[in-house]
């Protein structure tokens with residue numbers, strides 16, 4: 001695809017003045033506008049958005065009802081800090097969140113600004129309530145970039161290089177990966193071993209986990225893993241923190257992925273899609289856990305901003321009233337089945353994993369060795385972009401299929417057609433190595 005001077009100018013200027021930490025570049029796409037599953041760049045090219053701006057735009061871009069709710073609120077007032085005063089959308093949203101989160105116990109809510117800030121909140125709440133200091137997390141997990149969230153992330157050494165001391169007393173253990181890693185039983189055995197050899201269980205405040213590991217490449221444990229994990233936690237007075245920043249708000253076809261398993265987290269952390277792109281995150285936890293600390297140990301001036309809260313209330317209404325959970329299941333199973341059928345013809349697809357519209361396609365150099373093929377993955381995404389589709393990858397070789405939950409069957413068909421065309425092109429050597437200098441990915 002030709003990149004005009006207009007686009008190059010913006011990108012070059014951005015690169016000159018923005019810190020290198022702020023972006024893992026995919027394509028030279030400068031967004032101008034977006035609607036539904038489509039994004040249009042400043043050149044006038046329109047793309048199917050297969051990643052919903054990193055699983056944030058679950059209701060689709062600029063959903064009419066959400067735009068209306070935002071506009072209505074903007075005309076009333078833009079902000080007054082809920083740290084000192086009250087506003088209706090704040091209280092209304094907290095009530096709704098208590099209602100839609102799993103767990104048949106009394107709950108309370110605290111808002112944050114990003115998923116990471118609420119991960120930090122959950123860690124602080126767990127430590128304050130239990131009076132314990134240690135946290136157990138999982139290898140390959142991604143929980144964000146604030147100091148606390150970074151400390152409990154097991155994604156890769158790049159994230160922790162050169163940033164100095166992080167939070168102490170964080171212990172990592174393997175997460176089930178039925179394709180190329182540990183089995184459920186091995187993971188439970190390793191957790192027992194960790195508690196027997198290194199970590200006194202009575203000093204552990206919480207185990208933090210993604211119900212389905214997202215950035216690790218969509219790893220989906222079996223129910224048995226969660227029943228065992230809950231048993232270990234309950235026997236030792238350890239709290240369970242479910243990080244649903246990526247899996248929440250209908251992404252898996254359930255409002256929260258925790259509903260897919262027999263486990264009741266004590267705290268659920270949410271962000272990303274909560275307010276359809278307006279900045280907001282939240283933690284919803286057992287009442288007593290959320291009362292184990294005092295103000296102002298976890299507040300932020302603009303957390304619970306009134307426009308974000310109004311957008312979040314309407315986001316939840318839209319997900320419920322427009323059948324987006326059922327649609328995510330229906331479209332998700334169509335895409336997953338088609339991708340699995342494509343495995344017959346395309347050796348590069350090693351595995352297809354998914355729940356609802358949270359789908360990972362594992363691209364390998366060799367099906368027997370399961371060697372991760374980062375180059376082909378990046379080329380696939382580049383060619384998909386050239387053909388009009390935003391497609392990203394994580395864990396270096398897993399295609400991230402996370403379109404808006406409002407995607408129609410025709411749109412899904414078109415999207416998989418584009419992916420298949422890109423696959424033929426990569427297999428036939430039609431995408432040059434030179435594109436790898438541009439697309440870095442994650």
Ligand SMILES: Cc1ncc(COP(=O)(O)O)c(C=O)c1O
Nearest residue numbers: 114115116142143144245246271
């Ligand atoms: C599971 C999970 N937790 C936490 C975060 C951090 O969220 P944020 O970038 O909004 O701070 C992310 C972001 O990608 C995530 O996927």
